[in-house]
Amino acid sequence: MRIEENRVFDEIAVGDTAEVRRICTEDDFYVFATASGNHNPMHLARHDGDGDGQEEAVAPALWVGSLISAVIGNILPGAGTLYRAQNFNFHKRAHVGDELIARVTVTEKRPPDCLVMATEVTRKSDDAVIVSGEAHVQTPRRKMVFENLEVPGLLVERHRHFDALIERAEPLAPLPTAVVAPEEPKSLGGALLGGQHTIISPILVGDTAKIVAAAKEIGASLDGVEIIEEPDHLKAANIAVDLVASGRALALMKGHLHTDLLLKAALRKDNGLRAGRRFTHVFVMDVPGVPHPLLVTDAAINIAPDLRTKMDICQNAIDLARSIGIDDPKVGVLSAVETVNPDIPSSLDAALLSKMAERGQITGGQVDGPLAMDNAVDLGAARTKGIKSQVAGRAEVLVVPNLDAGNMLAKQLAYISHAEGAGVVMGAKVPIILNSRSDDDKARLASCAVAALHNARITGQLPVSQAAE
Structure with a gap:
């Protein structure tokens, strides 16, 4: 100024x-x-x-x-x-x-x-x-002129994007959700909070005694909440998948169990949740100061994805971005460089994914790569590098080279940039709500909202108020 x-x-x-x-x-x-x-x-x-x-x-x-x-x-x-x-x-x-x-x-x-x-x-x-x-x-004692006086900028740590997603999801009919092993305060509290906001209708599957103890610890009531007794976590996960297969549940939610047990049940051959694509995880990040949600994928499931898997990662992320209100998602495929280098495999994959989208093999959004992190999200950096693209500097979806890079990026955003992250697994017949154990109530509630909005888009569901009319 x-x-x-x-x-x-x-x-x-x-x-x-x-x-x-x-x-x-x-x-x-x-x-x-x-x-x-x-x-x-x-x-x-x-x-x-x-x-x-x-x-x-x-x-x-x-x-x-x-x-x-x-x-x-x-x-x-x-x-x-x-x-x-x-x-x-x-x-x-x-x-x-x-x-x-x-x-x-x-x-x-x-x-x-x-x-x-x-x-x-x-x-x-x-x-x-x-x-x-x-x-x-x-009055001043002497004449002075100050040009370009710098004052430290302030960033309000408020998660307005998650607030907006929750507000959009609340008018929808509650999403019946099988919650597996919500046997400690955070996982149970997140599921019950989703129910209180009428975003989900939780069905709890797990050790009843532990669930009741967790509810007592957080001072929550379990009145009216269905609980299915099964202390074994793998069996509980299979029961939850059965609830989806029978139509009683339209989403899964991870509680206090290992992710691989939940996914093992979801990926089973008989009455499993496979839908033709690879299961991929998407973090929907609300980063203070960023004018839109930022999707990071895959940071939790696919360790070293090949090109075919990255194709599904891109498509699943585009589908989810559209569900949360990004009509024409801009997908930046990340690498260490913004030019194709035969010695850097991620740059080759990024270029191929960009061309596949151009040829209609990935649909619903714009895909460009390779892009380094700076020129994917910062328009000034993209212009400095001379990159001419509708995605560069404007990316809403970041596709990482591998799980290591994705996990580091998501945690950097959370712990250094003070972002909140909602986690959802895509590629299954129904959305799978997958949070980190350290996630707080806002992240868990936002994850429920993202799953509900995705289900609403793919099923054509109207908000309760419109359906009544």
Whole structure:
């Protein structure tokens, strides 16, 4: 940001005025809550702060008032100004989405260096005065100009993409889901939370005593929840697959058991869940600061996939991306380089997958590769390398060379970039919800939402409200 040249006392006249404009955003209010310690839910999006059934997101009054300081500190008088006094009268409330105009007008000069200024913040849409008041400031002592003053950027760790997916899934009819061995607090809590949000209808298969103990530990009720007793994990997984085969369940969910046991049951020859493609895992990542969900695949099942498997990995990811609302998924096939190098097998596979998509062997999205990580997700990096592509710099799906790379990427996003990850296995007859043991409630709930949205798209299901009409 460039701060304008400041003005000293002798350069300022009564009647001089300046203003700034600012659109209120949810993130502004979260930043204010963090900086001030004021966590009043009236100011936080997606919270009903006064119990009236409505989510308020009212702009904090002192946040609105602080916009006046932006005019004084940046423009009139500008750099070097110090406050002596400021009063506020609050007339109306601003909300998320309002465009506000903060304005100051010099009303009096008091030598040697004091200004009295009328201050106000108005709403552009209706000229309503939100805040009025008066400021007394000490003018700068010397002329200064600051160009390109750098202020550290702030990133709000809020998972808006998962919030949106959950909101989209809640109106759907609950997805009957066989949950295998939810015998500890996190796996049971995630399944029950999905039920509370009416995203899934859980059928619990496992050791009843352990399930009851886990429910007691988290203070959850099991009233109305079906429990099928089977302490052996492989047998429990087979029972869950039987529930799908009979039509009682339309999804599987991993509880507290090894992934290979769940997949062994799903891949069995008799009444298994094979559907013609390889089973592949997709992490749907909500990365703070990234304007869309980021899908990473395969980071959990296929260790060293060959070209045929990578073809299924791409197609499964495209199908899931479309289910969560990405109409024309852009798939970046990753390698260490962005040009084909015969000595780097992943670059050869990436180029072949790109050509296969071009020839219609992979459908529903755009596929390009090889792409290095930087030029897959950053448009500036792609342009610097001279890459001309609709995918480069805009990738929504990242196809990794192998499980090692995928696991490292997903965990880097989670533990360094503060992302949340929803895990789903694709390629089966029904979605398989597959979370990490360390995942929190938001990740598990989002995984349920992703599975429900995918099922809704492939079955043509309408939201409950539309179906009723």
